Amino acid sequence: MGLKTYSLRLDEEEFEKLKKALSEHGDPDLNVGYVIRAYIRDLNRALPNLKKSDLGLRNNLAFWGSFMRHLNRLVDIEIISKGQGKKIWKEILEEK
DSSP: OOOOOOOOOOOHHHHHHHHHHHGGGSOHHHHHHHHHHHHHHHHHHHHHHHHHSTTOHHHHHHHHHHHHHHHHHHHHHHHHHTTOHHHHHHHHHHHO
């Protein structure tokens, strides 16, 4: 199966954050491409079921996108419950 080239415009700040997060796992450009391809592949597999829903495609995508944003908060809560809250404060201070 060949790969099709497609131009995609990403918010530069978000792209750099993603690239930085993936850089510790090898070539960041290849990893960003892999993440986007994997997301599109999974989305294509889910679309037939999402279309069947009474909520509509847009509402489903908004819901699952919101779920992904909240997943990060759940990880933070898990870290705090394990007593490693200093790690989160350090990350917050680094972002500012």
